[in-house]
Amino acid sequence: MSNDIAAVYADGWSRIVATMIRLTGDWSLAEECAQEAFATALRVWPVDGAPDQPLAWLTTVARRTAIDRMRRAVVERAKLREVAMEPAPWTVDSEIPDDRLELMFTCCHPALNVEAQVALTLRGVAGMSTAEIARAFLVPEKTMGQRLFRAKQRIRQAGIPFRVPPGHQLPERLSAVLHVLYLLFNEGYSGSGELCREAIRIGRTLAELMPDEPEALGLLALMLVQDARRAGRTGADGALLPLDGQDRSRWDRARIEEGAALCERALRRGRAGAFQLQAAIAVCHATASGVDETDWPQIAGLYDHLRRVAPSPVVDLNRAVAVAMATGPEAGLALVDAIDGLDGYHLLHATRADLLRRAGRDDEAAGSWRRALDLAPTEAERRLLSDRLAAAQRTGPRTAPPTGPPPGG
Amino acid sequence: MKYLMLVCVDPDFTPGDDDGKPDVDDWAGEMDGKGIRLMGDRTRPASAATTVRVRNRELLVTDGPFTETKDVIAGFDVLECEDLDQAIEVASKHPMAWAGAIELRPVWPWGDE
Numbered sequence: 001m002s003n004d005i006a007a008v009y010a011d012g013w014s015r016i017v018a019t020m021i022r023l024t025g026d027w028s029l030a031e032e033c034a035q036e037a038f039a040t041a042l043r044v045w046p047v048d049g050a051p052d053q054p055l056a057w058l059t060t061v062a063r064r065t066a067i068d069r070m071r072r073a074v075v076e077r078a079k080l081r082e083v084a085m086e087p088a089p090w091t092v093d094s095e096i097p098d099d100r101l102e103l104m105f106t107c108c109h110p111a112l113n114v115e116a117q118v119a120l121t122l123r124g125v126a127g128m129s130t131a132e133i134a135r136a137f138l139v140p141e142k143t144m145g146q147r148l149f150r151a152k153q154r155i156r157q158a159g160i161p162f163r164v165p166p167g168h169q170l171p172e173r174l175s176a177v178l179h180v181l182y183l184l185f186n187e188g189y190s191g192s193g194e195l196c197r198e199a200i201r202i203g204r205t206l207a208e209l210m211p212d213e214p215e216a217l218g219l220l221a222l223m224l225v226q227d228a229r230r231a232g233r234t235g236a237d238g239a240l241l242p243l244d245g246q247d248r249s250r251w252d253r254a255r256i257e258e259g260a261a262l263c264e265r266a267l268r269r270g271r272a273g274a275f276q277l278q279a280a281i282a283v284c285h286a287t288a289s290g291v292d293e294t295d296w297p298q299i300a301g302l303y304d305h306l307r308r309v310a311p312s313p314v315v316d317l318n319r320a321v322a323v324a325m326a327t328g329p330e331a332g333l334a335l336v337d338a339i340d341g342l343d344g345y346h347l348l349h350a351t352r353a354d355l356l357r358r359a360g361r362d363d364e365a366a367g368s369w370r371r372a373l374d375l376a377p378t379e380a381e382r383r384l385l386s387d388r389l390a391a392a393q394r395t396g397p398r399t400a401p402p403t404g405p406p407p408g409g
Numbered sequence: 410m411k412y413l414m415l416v417c418v419d420p421d422f423t424p425g426d427d428d429g430k431p432d433v434d435d436w437a438g439e440m441d442g443k444g445i446r447l448m449g450d451r452t453r454p455a456s457a458a459t460t461v462r463v464r465n466r467e468l469l470v471t472d473g474p475f476t477e478t479k480d481v482i483a484g485f486d487v488l489e490c491e492d493l494d495q496a497i498e499v500a501s502k503h504p505m506a507w508a509g510a511i512e513l514r515p516v517w518p519w520g521d522e
Contacts, residue, residue, distance in 0.1 A: 109493075157515055157517075158513075158515055159412075159493040159496070159515055160493045160494075161492035161494050169494070
């Protein structure tokens with residue numbers, strides 16, 4: 001793809017697909033028309049030069065294609081009239097209606113299962129090809145193609161509308177969209193970095209289109225700050241590194257600052273939700289110069305707030321760690337022992353072991369370490385735990401606790 | 410769009426979870442008034458059901474319901490809605506959404522592929 005076209009594709013794909021869905025009501029047709037528009041651009045732009053108003057140019061081509069195909073397919077006259085009636089041709093980019101929010105909310109409609117929501121979002125909003133999505137999720141292309149086909153068929157047959165939900169449904173429906181984006185991000189965090197990039201890109205668009213929704217800003221902040229630490233997460237041999245073993249100079253300062261500013265802007269609205277609080281916690285970690293310089297009382301307070309907004313035993317565990325760092329191992333241990341439902345989670349036992357050791361209860365600590373190692377789900381995590389154990393035996397009592405997964409993830 | 414709304418009993422329902430549920434007559438009155446509910450009623454239990462099949466031109470009539478899960482369907486309504494979002498909203502106001510479950514099936518109209 002030439003640079004001109006690639007630059008327009010990044011945002012233009014979802015704009016054109018969304019507008020074509022609004023006009024035709026047909027998801028597959030909308031994608032075909034967007035594809036045709038970009039294919040035409042690839043032929044024409046290198047010869048005639050890129051147009052001044054590329055989005056208007058592409059949307060006009062897409063619509064012409066739609067009218068053509070619908071004529072040939074002899075669809076209902078009313079639909080054809082709707083497409084043809086739009087003031088044509090579009091000449092100015094800024095006058096083209098932006099239907100991307102409609103697209104996002106429809107892709108993440110609760111009547112679709114999560115796998116379908118994810119696939120539709122990557123195809124329609126991110127503009128990834130079926131083959132690229134299949135690769136990112138390690139499934140055969142054919143499987144992904146069927147998943148997308150069934151999802152689009154279901155939208156039509158079940159009567160899922162193409163629109164932004166009305167105010168009383170918005171909080172619930174927005175959280176479904178945010179959930180899908182964070183799921184994409186986490187999937188990319190442990191695997192393909194492309195998914196992280198796409199999740200952040202869509203998150204940016206969403207924050208731009210819904211600047212009054214603090215949770216949309218909070219999610220973007222959270223993703224930026226997590227992603228900023230990506231380069232420091234693994235050592236030279238590819239092994240996962242604990243927070244206190246990471247080289248903080250490898251973190252992306254500009255991203256962290258951008259995330260921190262967004263997080264602050266969101267929190268100023270006075271409606272702290274789960275993503276904003278997780279972002280605030282991530283910012284605390286990312287802006288500290290080391291584990292000892294981290295503002296643990298602040299983090300403990302944020303976890304306390306988070307467990308009221310979004311209760312979960314993993315949040316309780318992270319809160320216990322922060323309290324231990326802020327006030328001492330015994331206070332943390334009391335909180336760890338009060339957690340219900342995490343007995344099969346290796347990090348609970350690793351945390352317990354670490355706190356017991358710091359409290360001088362080495363015998364009990366050994367038992368918890370064994371339990372943590374038995375439960376660790378992957379070789380990489382087992383190795384991380386054994387390294388921590390070795391380091392703990394070498395150094396004094398003041399080492400950092402094992403770090404969990406991204407908060408809430 | 411037309412939806413068949415199947416009103417179902419949930420065997421795993423915990424009594425008390427439906428505190429404050431709406432009244433079914435209020436629901437029917439509201440939806441009739443809005444022109445959303447075209448028809449609907451309770452159905453008699455599965456013990457009153459009859460299943461009809463024709464195989465190799467031979468009529469087979471059996472006593473009881475076709476589905477294996479007995480007594481799941483307690484009633485039905487036919488709705489005319491703008492889209493699934495409206496149908497979901499209508500269904501969520503029915504008391505059996507609180508105490509059982511409601512299945513929404515879009516009707517496949519004649520002539521549609």
